[in-house]
Amino acid sequence: MSIASQRRWQLSLLLGPASLFLLVFFLIPLGIMVVTSFLAPGLYGGVEWSFYPHNFGRILGFADPAFEEFDPVYIAIFLRSLKIAALTVVATLLVCYPAAFHISRLPDRWKNFCLFLITLPFFSSLIVRLFVWVMILRPTGLVNETLLSAGVIARPLEMIYTDGAIILGMVYVFIPFMFMPVYASIEKLDWRLVQASLDLGAGPVRSFLRIILPLTAPGILAGSVIVFIPALGNFVVPAILGGAKVMMLGNLIEAQFLSARNWPFGSALAMMVMAVMLVLLVAYVIVSGRRNLAASAA
Amino acid sequence: MRDAIVRLTSAAKAFSTPEGRQVRALDGIDLEIGRNEFITLLGPSGCGKTTLLQAISGFVELDSGRIEIDGEVMTDRPPYRRPVNTVFQNYALFPHMNVGDNTAYALEVAGVPRAERIERVRAVLRLVGLEGMEGRLPRQLSGGQQQRVALARAIVARPKVLLLDEPLSALDKNLREAMQLELKTLQHELGITFIFVTHDQQEALTMSDRVAVLADGRIQQLDTPRTIYDQPVSTFVASFIGASNLLDGRCDGGNFIGSDGTAFRHRECDSKGPATALIRPEQFFLAARAASDPAIEVTLEQIVFVGSSFELFGRTGSGRRLVAQVPAGERHAVGALEAGGAARWYYDPESVHVIRDRKAA
Numbered sequence: 269m270s271i272a273s274q275r276r277w278q279l280s281l282l283l284g285p286a287s288l289f290l291l292v293f294f295l296i297p298l299g300i301m302v303v304t305s306f307l308a309p310g311l312y313g314g315v316e317w318s319f320y321p322h323n324f325g326r327i328l329g330f331a332d333p334a335f336e337e338f339d340p341v342y343i344a345i346f347l348r349s350l351k352i353a354a355l356t357v358v359a360t361l362l363v364c365y366p367a368a369f370h371i372s373r374l375p376d377r378w379k380n381f382c383l384f385l386i387t388l389p390f391f392s393s394l395i396v397r398l399f400v401w402v403m404i405l406r407p408t409g410l411v412n413e414t415l416l417s418a419g420v421i422a423r424p425l426e427m428i429y430t431d432g433a434i435i436l437g438m439v440y441v442f443i444p445f446m447f448m449p450v451y452a453s454i455e456k457l458d459w460r461l462v463q464a465s466l467d468l469g470a471g472p473v474r475s476f477l478r479i480i481l482p483l484t485a486p487g488i489l490a491g492s493v494i495v496f497i498p499a500l501g502n503f504v505v506p507a508i509l510g511g512a513k514v515m516m517l518g519n520l521i522e523a524q525f526l527s528a529r530n531w532p533f534g535s536a537l538a539m540m541v542m543a544v545m546l547v548l549l550v551a552y553v554i555v556s557g558r559r560n561l562a563a564s565a566a
Numbered sequence: 567m568r569d570a571i572v573r574l575t576s577a578a579k580a581f582s583t584p585e586g587r588q589v590r591a592l593d594g595i596d597l598e599i600g601r602n603e604f605i606t607l608l609g610p611s612g613c614g615k616t617t618l619l620q621a622i623s624g625f626v627e628l629d630s631g632r633i634e635i636d637g638e639v640m641t642d643r644p645p646y647r648r649p650v651n652t653v654f655q656n657y658a659l660f661p662h663m664n665v666g667d668n669t670a671y672a673l674e675v676a677g678v679p680r681a682e683r684i685e686r687v688r689a690v691l692r693l694v695g696l697e698g699m700e701g702r703l704p705r706q707l708s709g710g711q712q713q714r715v716a717l718a719r720a721i722v723a724r725p726k727v728l729l730l731d732e733p734l735s736a737l738d739k740n741l742r743e744a745m746q747l748e749l750k751t752l753q754h755e756l757g758i759t760f761i762f763v764t765h766d767q768q769e770a771l772t773m774s775d776r777v778a779v780l781a782d783g784r785i786q787q788l789d790t791p792r793t794i795y796d797q798p799v800s801t802f803v804a805s806f807i808g809a810s811n812l813l814d815g816r817c818d819g820g821n822f823i824g825s826d827g828t829a830f831r832h833r834e835c836d837s838k839g840p841a842t843a844l845i846r847p848e849q850f851f852l853a854a855r856a857a858s859d860p861a862i863e864v865t866l867e868q869i870v871f872v873g874s875s876f877e878l879f880g881r882t883g884s885g886r887r888l889v890a891q892v893p894a895g896e897r898h899a900v901g902a903l904e905a906g907g908a909a910r911w912y913y914d915p916e917s918v919h920v921i922r923d924r925k926a927a
Binding site for chain 1: 623624625644645646647650651652654656658659660661662671672675676719720723
């Protein structure tokens with residue numbers, strides 16, 4: 269056996285299981301979803317096998333005239349989801365960046381302990397942890413009871429089932445996802461470069477903006493993508509903390525599949541979410557690719 | 567010194583080790599450095615030379631004492647408000663900026679207009695031999711080129727004092743020797759005070775106007791390279807600078823009497839007490855130059871040819887190891903010797919330096 273064909277064998281052995289898994293559990297379902305999104309919904313659930321572009325039309329403005337009029341509510345839900353996901357990114361970044369900075373400068377023993385604490389939430393169920401937030405935020409919950417008995421407020425504050433509650437829950441869920449890439453880039457930062465900047469006359473603020481921020485930007489960028497994409501499609505947090513009042517993309521899609529039994533429309537919505545994510549990912553690859561290219565051009 | 571640009575007074579700094587022990591990195595340093603002087607801080611690792619440098623640049627806060635630069639007290643000023651710049655050991659070039667932006671950084675921070683910045687960067691890059699390299703990134707440069715960028719970046723804003731923290735230690739031998747001469751020339755052209763930190767005594771002797779030998783957080787000796795080499799004040803300085811043969815003994819009645827029987831008259835032996843005689847390897851001769859020259863009998867152990875000279879390793883009757891250096895021009899004299907044989911090494915008592923070790927006295 270020649271070396272080249274031996275290498276090809278090794279490669280297919282190494283990549284085989286992963287490729288097979290992705291093919292069966294990702295690519296094929298994705299194909300089914302793409303096809304479904306262009307089929308007409310059946311009257312009692314299921315699909316009718318005819319080409320039907322109005323699933324996308326319902327979202328974008330060319331609804332099937334036989335059925336209904338165009339309602340911009342779906343675009344509004346899209347925009348709200350984008351807004352909440354963006355705010356989640358900003359809030360997790362504001363929490364994680366200073367914390368990662370501080371932890372990266374601790375002695376090794378404390379550093380490892382803090383990293384353990386960050387991963388600790390993964391040891392218990394997400395649903396349980398979110399219901400704890402319900403206990404804390406609801407009208408008869410911890411915060412309201414405390415404030416009421418202290419006489420700070422006369423009526424319970426409306427905290428749960430608001431956009432604020434969703435963002436709070438999202439931040440809570442996604443902090444570890446932001447923290448890890450941000451921490452990795454800050455940990456890697458060469459402090460001697462900061463010293464050099466101070467030595468050359470730049471004060472702390474300028475040294476941060478000109479040296480620390482650009483050198484940790486890859487971590488910020490990676491963390492933002494890792495948080496934004498699942499936050500956009502998340503349905504657990506709005507389902508538990510948003511109640512029935514706040515609809516987000518995740519809930520909308522879930523409702524189409526499980527309650528409305530309109531699979532084609534649900535597929536079309538999911539396709540739209542994927543399109544947004546794809547645009548973002550491509551932008552990320554181009555931006556980070558340009559950075560790498562600039563950094564390694566020979 | 568009337569015209570000192572850097573003046574340290576009783577500078578002290580202690581660190582605690584992880585085991586909780588206190589280490590005095592600076593133990594009451596008094597030091598005055600002249601305008602336009604090239605001074606080297608030399609010492610083994612852990613002697614406090616880097617701490618001293620960082621105290622001047624502002625990255626180490628003194629426990630006590632004060633620092634003045636050009637008449638202004640700097641003791642409590644942060645690094646970014648001191649008129650000094652540093653060439654760092656690992657260069658610390660900003661990896662996300664090209665050579666031009668790295669070099670222009672201090673000017674940009676100081677608010678120098680763009681047109682002037684470009685002109686000054688071009689001039690300083692020409693000075694260090696990197697003309698037209700503005701667009702390169704640090705990682706595209708060789709070690710020697712990175713070193714030059716670090717130098718250009720540190721001098722472009724014309725600091726009053728330039729600090730150099732072992733900047734040549736990462737370069738290979740040939741490049742290092744070339745850079746030593748270049749640095750010396752550059753310092754002359756710029757008229758900036760250079761404070762150079764190294765553990766390499768050859769480097770210190772080659773470049774400096776004065777050398778400060780440090781150990782245990784104290785300045786052991788501060789003088790010109792020649793004085794430090796010829797007249798070290800202690801056996802520590804003698805053995806740290808250059809190769810040395812140290813013969814312990816005592817002074818008595820104007821004579822130096824070695825513990826192995828060596829004896830000769832010496833001008834520094836007018837008072838009684840323990841003393842050490844220093845004979846540099848190149849001060850030994852294989853033939854007597856004057857009838858009165860004393861000699862040491864040795865058994866030759868090894869003869870090493872190093873190009874410009876021979877190094878002879880011998881052992882005295884009392885077991886002391888000595889080294890002699892003979893110019894390669896005297897190869898006929900060396901040719902008669904062979905390892906294992908006996909030899910007589912002559913020396914001129916006038917050129918011997920007797921160290922009256924104050925600690926031992």
